[in-house]
Amino acid sequence: MFLDADMNVILIEPNELNARNEVTLEDRRAEHIVQVLQGVEGQSLRIGRIDGPLGTGMIRAVGKATVTLRCLFNSEPPPRPLVDLLLALPRPKVMKRLWAPLASLGIGHIHLTNAQRVERYYFDSHVLEPDFVRLQLLEGLAQAMDTRVPQVSIHKQFKPLLEDQLDALAGDSLRIAADPAATQRVHQAVGNQPDQQRVLLAIGPEGGWTEFELQLLKQHRFELVTTGHRILRSDTACTALITLVYDALQ
């Protein structure tokens, strides 16, 4: 079920639990418990119910490749992350490795969009298939000890997205868009916001937004912020900008 991260919490789908709140794992989670955590009967592990609370799982039985846990979910669900992302779809190779970091950094809603400098075939890639996406997102959540799976929306037209859908999707969010030519820093645009202010961060394609797209963003209340002094690959740029937004929100 999980691929390549530290599993700092074992995440469990609600429908995997039986009536006694027990679950028998047979996949990578079992492997992780047996091989990495060297779990033994009676041991307690950090667990989380996907989109629900964190809790404790007590190991009831360990087989060669199976683990049975008795689950107790005794904390509030983690809060929904305050930051949403509007990202011009990167190359499949880059998008593939971006899902887990995005989930680990904490994104409420990931909007992937077309743009002038996005190639249409990117949208046909298997890296956008829901099952694949979910696996990757869960990997990032397990790393970060979160349970809230980011929502994902795919928008094949940029202009209708901004003109017709954005207000419904991100009504009260502070809107910022990264642009290499901008001079305003993230801290200036995002600092001193009210508590719990949501932020929608827009990040363009590797070739940048077009002038038309920048105008459209500005018309729809996006403030432009600098991407920093170096040109970064999309995935590195996403991590950098999301980090700055959370730092400014603190």
Place this chain on the structure above:
Amino acid sequence: MFLDADMNVILIEPNELNARNEVTLEDRRAEHIVQVLQGVEGQSLRIGRIDGPLGTGMIRAVGKATVTLRCLFNSEPPPRPLVDLLLALPRPKVMKRLWAPLASLGIGHIHLTNAQRVERYYFDSHVLEPDFVRLQLLEGLAQAMDTRVPQVSIHKQFKPLLEDQLDALAGDSLRIAADPAATQRVHQAVGNQPDQQRVLLAIGPEGGWTEFELQLLKQHRFELVTTGHRILRSDTACTALITLVYDALQ
């Protein structure tokens, strides 16, 4: 020669240039010029001499898989990045994909070190082989339009590194170390430094520094800074922390 990034500058080794400052490329750079940039005779491209200045390359000839450039290096070399990194060696799979982002973010010297929670076999991985490392670093530099290849040192013992070598390696640098238990933010530790102040950023293994290691870091003038509110994979954490250091230095 290059692997998987935007090539925003074509980087050329000094010894590839002939006496007339011409170079004939036959590798990924030629591919990029022919296929991505659709270069034609007479066209000018951004180039850089590795560890030297940026400049302009004029295409003299284009073959099916070869490109000949006449090179003019007419700008100062980019400044040496102000940030150095002391990183507990991550798993090979993570280290492999970290080289290019580190070079693109701008690191002067990358010190990889052992630590209690680093597995010894990580040091035997092919992802530390100099040729492989250089390829990855050049990829990151080409992305970020830089020419300065980060220096890389590998330290198999943490204590002697801190006690005997650190002052020679990073004498006047401001020293900070990321620790999940710390409360001081990067901005607090790094803000208000003199212009051109160098910073040495230490990032521990995925399991964290041990108490002994933290004490040793503190004894050697490292201030502890928080890693933020989420547990991130080493590569994501590196990008996040380096971004915050540069933001604080601005």
